Amino acid sequence: MPDFRLYNTLTRQVEPFAPADGTTVRMYTCGPTVYNPAHLGNFRTFLFEDLMRRVLALRGWTVHQVMNLTDVDDKIITRAREQGKTISEVTEPVIEVFHRDREYLRIQRAEAYPRATAFIPQMVALVQRLIERGVAYQADDGSVYFAIAKFPAYGRLSRLDTREIKPGARVIQDDYSKENAQDFALWKAAKEEDEITGASWDSPWGRGRPGWHLECSAMAMDLLGDTLDLHCGGIDLIFPHHEDEIAQSEAATGQPFSRVWCHGAFLLTEGAKMAKRVGNVSTVQGLREARFSAAALRHFVFNTHYRKELNLSEEALAASRQAVRRVGDFAERLRSDTTMALGGTPALVQAADEAVAQAEAALFDDLNGPEALAALFEFIRRGNAELDRKGGDRTAVERARAALDRIDGILDIVPDREPADEGLAEWIEEQLAARRAARIARDFAEADRIRHELTSRGVTIEDSAGETHWKLD
RNA sequence: GGCGCCGUGGCCAAGUGGUAAGGCGGCAGACUGCAAAUCUGCUAUUCGUCGGUUCGAUUCCGACCGGCGCCUCCA
Known part of the structure; x- marks a missing residue:
């Protein structure tokens, strides 16, 4: 078997990769926060992970991929509040859209799509463990925080030690209750809107909800074990999300959280990161309506290495459509x-x-x-x-x-052939028969007239030895 | 300000210390009644700029210019 190599963010090098047990790759991939349909930028990462799992399988390993669905967070709560709904009423339809888009893009189903709200007990247990180990504390505001100072390895993934904070960049908000401004929330004390929208649970520290970083650690370890083979996500998650996941998990278990970390680069549009706040997002639904096939979209994404930024443009998309x-x-x-x-x-x-x-x-x-x-x-x-x-x-x-x-x-870039409906197919056959007769009679003007007629209806024809093929564009 | 990535033909994009993959597009030819599809040939003496290291650099080092990202919710 050939060597399989991956770039590991932890070491900043391309290195040989193999699952710890030699047979099954236990892989965790950060999934979407389901308050809005994911855009193509999000899906670029999921597509990179789809490529990853397929190549891993090709290499002969069994893949056990877990992708979380973050179904409780600030944005979801805000939206629920605005619409007078519970958080699950907000997230349920978005999850459906996610899977519909996922299937459209031919992204293989992961082995599990755990929802954060279904793992509250595991999260509470993890927080408890961290408190027992003395690396977490409950502050005056009722929330539980992770004490970064108690975890010396903090910052290894993002090379925090080599950076200095921009003056004023990290404005210390009203979190006076935190021991250290950089401590992050493990468990957030419930506010009124949390209760109203169903985003609050009982815990030893009172009503509240899990912090975002905690969700991933708890679900990953519950479903895949203390040490994962591979953890993937978008490059923007390196700090603080993945850094915090490492801190929580390793502080709790004393074991390495993930052996290898892989991050996919961004999709840009008009030279800027694709993001809702920039207002330059392309949704899968929109692309679909613009008649870009899954094949074309996959070609577009895979034609650039996953660690390099990719700029979305009409021309590039059109080129992929032709290529495919x-x-x-x-x-x-x-x-x-x-x-x-x-x-x-x-x-x-x-x-x-x-x-x-x-x-x-x-x-x-x-x-x-x-x-x-x-x-x-x-x-x-x-x-x-x-x-x-x-x-x-x-x-x-x-x-x-x-x-x-x-x-x-x-x-997976062979495009699907759109089937013509019966009426259209019948009409095409009639036209082709008429054209055949015209050609035999060497009435090429008539033959061309018929061809133009077909072309105007989106039908392309190809004459080859003895027979004529047609296809819809 | 700190950390990091990127700059290859008209567009997209691989790649290597030894002389530039592939796709889209364009031009010419073959095939075809004409097309389409397909094939063939052509389309970067050159890889942001300027220096340096080297027998030799697009590939290593430095400076500069330009673009992007992270440092705050974020794929």
Whole structure:
């Protein structure tokens, strides 16, 4: 088996990776806060994690991925308050949208999607443990905080020790009850709106709710054990979220929280980070309505390495749409009976083998999507050329099909062919019959007229030896 | 202000201390009645700028310019 390497944020290096037990990768991926549908920027990270789990599986490991759904937090409570709802009334529909978008983008289902509100006992237990260990305290405001000063390793992931806080950047708000301004909340004492919206639970420290960072630690350790193999998320989570997760978890267990940390870079739009507050978000729903297929969107995301910023633009998206069209045409050609009947050549097999080897090598080297795509496109070019030769070797075609399936099993960028409804298909066939007659009569003006008619309805036709294929654009 | 990332052809984007993958687009040719699809050829002597190290740098070092992010809720 080839070496599998990943960039580890902890060491800032690309290093060999393997699960601790040699068989199962226990992977935790920070999921969405479900108060609003996730935008493409969020999904870039989820897409990177989808690529990760597929490549891990390709490498031969079992993947156990957990992605949390944060269904209790300030924004959710605020929204619930505004709309006179409970938090679950706010989050339930958003969770549905999340899964619908996820499926549209062909993101494989994780093994578990724990909701924060379903793990309150585990969170309370974790806080209790931290208090017993003397690294957490209840302040005058009733909330429980983590005492950063008691955890010397704090800041290792984000290299806090090498940074200095911008004067005035961290304005010490009204948190006078905290021992240290940087201490973060483990358990937030309930306020009136928390009670009204159903965002409050009993605890040894009174009514309250869990802090955001705590949720992930508690759920990750409950579902995956004290030490994870891999923890992924967007680059913005490094500080403070992941830093705080490490502090809480390691202070409680004395064990490393995650062996490896991976972070995906941002998706930008118009040169700025895609974010709701910037007002430049693209939703999956919107992209879908603009007729960008899952295949095109996946191509767009995977065509840039996950650790490099990616700028969303109309042109780039259009380029991906075209690129993926080519992939789809090749896939259809390979699958067709005509192609099988015509057969392939030894060189087709060679092209297929090389493509698989190159794509896998690229993917195993820190998830290099762009190189894997390059290998695929090289295969398409050579494959088409060899198929043009009609070599007669059916086995070669089978090998090529298998190669494409293997590569596309990871990238998943063959677009779906939109089926024409029955009436349209019937009409198209009638037009094609009429055109055929016109061509036989060498009435090309009429044949072209019919073709234009079809084109105006979004139907593209391709004449090839003896037969005419049509497809919807 | 601190920490970090990025700057490769018209657009997107890999990559390496030894002379630039791939996609989109464009041009020309083959095929076609004409197209479409496909194939072939061409489309960066050059990798932000200026220095340095080296036999040799796009790749290492330094400075500068430009863009972005984190330091505050955040994929």
